[in-house]
Amino acid sequence: xxxxxxxxxxxxxxxxxxxxxxxxxxxxxxxxxxxxxxxxxxxxxxxxxxxxxxxxxxxxxxxxxxxxxxxxxxxxxxxxxxxxxxxxxxxxxxxxxxxxxxxxxxxxxxxxxxxxxxxxxxxxxxxxxxxxxxxxxxxxxxxxxxxxxxxxxxxxxxxxxxxxxxxxxxxxxxxxxxxxxxxxxxxxxxxxxxxxxxxxxxxxxxxxxxxxxxxxxxxxxxxxxxxxxxxxxx
Amino acid sequence: xxxxxxxxxxxxxxxxxxxxxxxxxxxxxxxxxxxxxxxxxxxxxxxxxxxxxxxxxxxxxxxxxxxxxxxxxxxxxxxxxxxxxxxxxxxxxxxxxxxxxxxxxxxxxxxxxxxxxxxxxxxxxxxxxxxxxxxxxxxxxxxxxxxxxxxxxxxxxxxxxxxxxxxxxxxxxxxxxxxxxxxxxxxxxxxxxxxxxxxxxxxxxxxxxxxxxxxxxxxxxxxxxxxxxxxxxxxxxxxxxxxxxxxxxxxxxxxxxxxxxxxxxxxxxxxxxxxxxxxxxxxxxxxxxxxxxxxxxxxxxxxxxxxxxxxxxxxxxxxxxxxxxxxxxxxxxxxxxxxxxxxxxxxxxxxxxxxxxxxxxxxxxxxxxxxxxxxxxxxxxxxxxxxxxxxxxxxxxxxxxxxxxxxxxxxxxxxxxxxxxxxxxxxxxxxxxxxxxxxxxxxxxxxxxxxxxxxxxxxxxxxxxxxxxxxxxxxxxxxxxxxxxxxxxxxxxxxxxxxxxxxxxxxxxxxxxxxxxxxxxxxxxxxxxxxxxxxxxxxxxxxxxxxxxxxxxxxxxxxxxxxxxxxxxxxxxxxxxxxxxxxxxxxxxxxxxxxxxxxxxxxxxxxxxxxxxxxxxxxxxxxxxxxxxxxxxxxxxxxxxxxxxxxxxxxxxxxxxxxxxxxxxxxxxxxxxxxxxxxxxxxxxxxxxxxxxxxxxxxxxxxxxxxxxxxxxxxxxxxxxxxxxxxxxxxxx
Numbered sequence: 001x002x003x004x005x006x007x008x009x010x011x012x013x014x015x016x017x018x019x020x021x022x023x024x025x026x027x028x029x030x031x032x033x034x035x036x037x038x039x040x041x042x043x044x045x046x047x048x049x050x051x052x053x054x055x056x057x058x059x060x061x062x063x064x065x066x067x068x069x070x071x072x073x074x075x076x077x078x079x080x081x082x083x084x085x086x087x088x089x090x091x092x093x094x095x096x097x098x099x100x101x102x103x104x105x106x107x108x109x110x111x112x113x114x115x116x117x118x119x120x121x122x123x124x125x126x127x128x129x130x131x132x133x134x135x136x137x138x139x140x141x142x143x144x145x146x147x148x149x150x151x152x153x154x155x156x157x158x159x160x161x162x163x164x165x166x167x168x169x170x171x172x173x174x175x176x177x178x179x180x181x182x183x184x185x186x187x188x189x190x191x192x193x194x195x196x197x198x199x200x201x202x203x204x205x206x207x208x209x210x211x212x213x214x215x216x217x218x219x220x221x222x223x224x225x226x227x228x229x230x231x232x233x234x
Numbered sequence: 235x236x237x238x239x240x241x242x243x244x245x246x247x248x249x250x251x252x253x254x255x256x257x258x259x260x261x262x263x264x265x266x267x268x269x270x271x272x273x274x275x276x277x278x279x280x281x282x283x284x285x286x287x288x289x290x291x292x293x294x295x296x297x298x299x300x301x302x303x304x305x306x307x308x309x310x311x312x313x314x315x316x317x318x319x320x321x322x323x324x325x326x327x328x329x330x331x332x333x334x335x336x337x338x339x340x341x342x343x344x345x346x347x348x349x350x351x352x353x354x355x356x357x358x359x360x361x362x363x364x365x366x367x368x369x370x371x372x373x374x375x376x377x378x379x380x381x382x383x384x385x386x387x388x389x390x391x392x393x394x395x396x397x398x399x400x401x402x403x404x405x406x407x408x409x410x411x412x413x414x415x416x417x418x419x420x421x422x423x424x425x426x427x428x429x430x431x432x433x434x435x436x437x438x439x440x441x442x443x444x445x446x447x448x449x450x451x452x453x454x455x456x457x458x459x460x461x462x463x464x465x466x467x468x469x470x471x472x473x474x475x476x477x478x479x480x481x482x483x484x485x486x487x488x489x490x491x492x493x494x495x496x497x498x499x500x501x502x503x504x505x506x507x508x509x510x511x512x513x514x515x516x517x518x519x520x521x522x523x524x525x526x527x528x529x530x531x532x533x534x535x536x537x538x539x540x541x542x543x544x545x546x547x548x549x550x551x552x553x554x555x556x557x558x559x560x561x562x563x564x565x566x567x568x569x570x571x572x573x574x575x576x577x578x579x580x581x582x583x584x585x586x587x588x589x590x591x592x593x594x595x596x597x598x599x600x601x602x603x604x605x606x607x608x609x610x611x612x613x614x615x616x617x618x619x620x621x622x623x624x625x626x627x628x629x630x631x632x633x634x635x636x637x638x639x640x641x642x643x644x645x646x647x648x649x650x651x652x653x654x655x656x657x658x659x660x661x662x663x664x665x666x667x668x669x670x671x672x673x674x675x676x677x678x679x680x681x682x683x684x685x686x687x688x689x690x691x692x693x694x695x696x697x698x699x700x701x702x703x704x705x706x707x708x709x710x711x712x713x714x715x716x717x718x719x720x721x722x723x724x725x726x727x728x729x730x731x732x733x734x735x736x737x738x739x740x741x742x743x744x745x746x747x748x749x750x751x752x753x754x755x756x757x758x759x760x761x762x763x764x765x766x767x768x769x770x771x772x773x774x775x776x777x778x779x780x781x782x783x784x785x786x787x788x789x790x791x792x793x794x795x796x797x798x799x800x801x802x803x804x805x806x807x808x809x810x811x812x813x814x815x816x817x818x819x820x821x822x823x824x825x826x827x828x829x830x831x832x833x834x835x836x837x838x839x840x841x842x843x844x845x846x847x848x849x850x851x852x853x854x855x856x857x858x859x860x861x862x863x864x865x866x867x868x869x870x871x872x873x874x875x876x877x878x879x880x881x882x883x884x885x886x887x888x889x890x891x892x893x894x895x896x897x898x899x900x901x902x903x904x905x906x907x908x909x910x911x912x913x914x915x916x917x918x919x920x921x922x923x924x925x926x927x928x929x930x931x932x933x934x935x936x937x938x939x940x941x942x943x944x945x946x947x948x949x950x951x952x953x954x955x956x957x958x959x960x961x962x963x964x965x966x967x
Contacts, residue, residue, distance in 0.1 A: 009472075009475075009476055009563065009564065010386070010472050010475055010476075011388075012386075012387065012388020012475070012656055013388070013656060015657070016656065016657060016658040019658060019675065020658075023675075049656075050388060051385075051386040051388075051471070051472060051475075053472070054386065054470070054471070054472025054473075055386075055472075056472065109378075109381075109650075109651050110381050110382075110385055110651050110652075110653070111650055111651070112649070112650050112651070112652060112653050112654055112655065113650055139655050141385070141653040141655060141656065143385075203655070205658060206655050206656075206658055209658075211661050211673050211788060211789075212655075212658060212659075212660070212661060212673075213661070213663070
């Protein structure tokens with residue numbers, strides 16, 4: 001199994017993702033420079049967090065034009081696993097791999113904290129090691145994580161059960177009171193129609209080792225690995 | 235552009251005369267500008283150099299002491315920490331967002347200039363009282379600026395401090411510290427290399443921003459200071475991130491013989507500093523410097539403080555490879571001159587020589603002033619004030635006032651704006667312990683980081699206050715399980731030409747030196763920021779101490795959080811009741827006077843050793859030192875963080891209740907232990923000659939204090955928690 005971590009100028013969680021996949025999980029992992037376009041050797045692609053191209057225009061808005069992104073789109077169309085974390089999620093939205101857009105946090109401030117997420121699906125490639133309704137604790141760090149989409153899209157997301165994570169209390173109560181950024185329907189993460197592309201604002205790579213105070217992030221990477229293994233066997 | 239006179243550039247008549255003597259002629263405008271920035275206090279340390287010599291700077295752990303871009307200490311396994319703290323006070327007073335942002339940018343460049351990967355940022359901030367709208371604006375602008383720059387760079391901001399006191403109203407203090415990790419063999423120094431070596435400027439293009447920033451930083455702030463807004467640089471963290479990655483690639487490939495960032499005084503300073511290390515000379519052509527604006531004069535190019543630029547001296551034949559790397563990151567890399575052997579700094583505009591100054595005249599030639607200090611009038615008067623001449627404040631009311639004090643209350647409003655977890659090393663998070671702890675990937679080690687200074691103590695007694703700043707930093711590191719290694723400092727004072735201010739500087743540095751020697755924490759880097767004054771007066775003398783410590787085993791890290799019902803609460807150290815200079819006096823009476831608590835360096839050292847030993851033995855579950863707000867606040871904070879109450883019973887032995895509860899006397903910490911470990915803890919502490927007092931137990935919904943069985947204070951955890959958590963937020967709505 002080979003994982004690729006895309007590096008845009010301004011990515012800053014690339015090394016963190018690489019570390020978890022390579023050193024903690026012991027998987028083959030490579031960095032992919034934003035000007036590379038050959039993704040044929042990879043089984044899963046991570047778009048990491050950061051401030052790609054400085055995010056000067058709009059978060060993720062310039063990254064989508066980089067050579068690697070057209071390859072990521074092809075890769076996703078062929079069914080490859082793609083996870084976009086934080087700025088990576090924003091890039092997936094800009095690239096049209098996921099619907100919707102990001103607004104500035106309701107507080108208009110950058111927020112770094114730990115939040116609780118409710119797992120809404122236990123049967124995706126990213127969540128198969130969790131059960132529906134499970135609550136996980138996970139760090140966030142963003143200034144623009146206020147997910148927005150129109151009513152029609154929201155209805156579709158709900159009908160197609162594509163909301164994978166939503167902000168909630170420690171006990172699992174979903175409410176705006178526990179939503180750090182004001183996102184519509186307390187959305188923290190969504191998948192595409194085929195279920196092979198996940199975008200999420202929280203950072204699973206920041207809670208995949210006990211020395212960092214939590215390991216719930218491992219559920220997500222372990223799920224992906226599990227799914228890749230199963231696919232490999234088929 | 236209107237030409238400035240030498241006085242407007244901040245030089246005095248005697249200094250101008252000295253320049254003429256060195257040059258043997260009148261300097262031209264460019265040369266004069268170069269002298270004025272290099273001879274400013276900010277670059278030349280002309281008022282502080284003799285005092286700084288008092289600091290201990292050696293130790294077996296020290297790889298590089300003061301004199302380079304940052305200090306370096308050994309942490310074993312061929313690894314070292316590179317760190318330094320620096321001020322950006324005046325720019326932040328005028329333009330808080332950009333001032334603070336570029337402060338972060340500057341200190342980060344100091345660290346990667348040494349070849350180190352920056353792994354953490356800390357910020358020590360001071361503002362006026364929060365009920366003032368201008369102060370709120372400065373506070374939120376500074377915090378946003380730090381966040382905007384540091385977050386984008388992907389370097390976690392893991393610790394720091396924020397204080398509010400009216401002395402900082404017009405002149406906030408913004409001190410940024412950066413810590414980097416480097417393989418010992420990859421440490422890079424600012425050395426000019428061989429004669430004939432090219433000199434390159436890399437990174438951002440040069441514009442007209444920040445001209446005379448160093449001069450501006452070396453004078454008092456006045457109503458006219460806002461006119462200096464063009465002296466404030468503008469930061470581009472994305473550019474810095476690219477520059478950081480590109481420069482570290484140069485080091486990894488061993489392509490350079492010297493590297494120096496462009497900070498205060500821009501090209502002038504970085505070239506002079508680089509050349510002076512080996513007595514070299516330099517020739518540069520200003521036309522070769524990539525520019526952002528048209529029509530810039532040599533004077534503007536040489537004095538610009540445009541951010542995100544770096545000077546490098548390539549190894550022989552490596553220029554092309556360097557250009558390739560910078561090209562990959564989309565950055566400029568231009569050869570602008572070469573190293574010569576004649577010790578002269580020659581500036582050309584194309585073929586024409588437009589300025590020529592001896593390098594040494596700019597650096598070592600900077601005048602030094604040994605001034606005479608004078609004890610200020612307030613010193614003895616304030617020291618004679620007896621806090622016990624005041625009636626006691628009702629203890630419940632007092633504790634609530636302290637928990638609501640922005641100096642004590644939760645700083646979450648601040649640190650939640652900082653990305654403190656990027657790089658996935660932060661193991662003790664902001665607010666959870668007395669210092670931040672970071673793991674070092676690939677090892678079992680951890681490092682602990684803190685900044686500290688109680689400037690009220692320093693104001694009331696510079697010598698003791700200086701000692702206390704060092705002691706508190708070392709104590710904080712021990713409380714998270716780390717052995718203190720070395721320190722950096724940022725000395726923020728008023729105008730040194732005033733004898734009373736110079737007296738404060740002298741006493742402070744003497745006190746810091748004594749403590750640094752006793753605790754074996756040498757000074758390896760630092761920065762001096764003087765002229766922190768407005769028409770309302772000088773800021774409190776504020777010698778911020780940034781200290782690093784080492785945990786051999788990260789799994790032994792300790793935080794301040796009360797854990798389980800039934801755990802025993804133990805005070806390490808004596809009950810003390812000195813209230814001079816305490817937050818209690820300030821919040822309950824509006825008084826900032828009294829005798830600063832006694833400092834016993836042996837006692838402090840013993841506390842540190844005892845805490846480290848108890849922690850290594852696994853006897854303690856939490857540890858929190860006693861500082862701002864005293865014993866009562868220490869207990870309350872641990873309870874609030876643990877979301878569990880406590881009950882303590884203290885025998886006051888006739889002493890005043892407020893003294894025991896709110897004294898900020900040093901050399902003490904509160905720890906918790908499982909009941910089974912209590913005896914072992916007591917025996918170990920006794921063996922180390924440390925006094926211990928069992929105070930009570932963790933548990934229950936309230937915080938309860940008793941005096942020999944009789945309840946004297948009870949506050950529900952819920953109420954205390956709400957007040958402590960919301961205090962700063964409620965000012966900032």
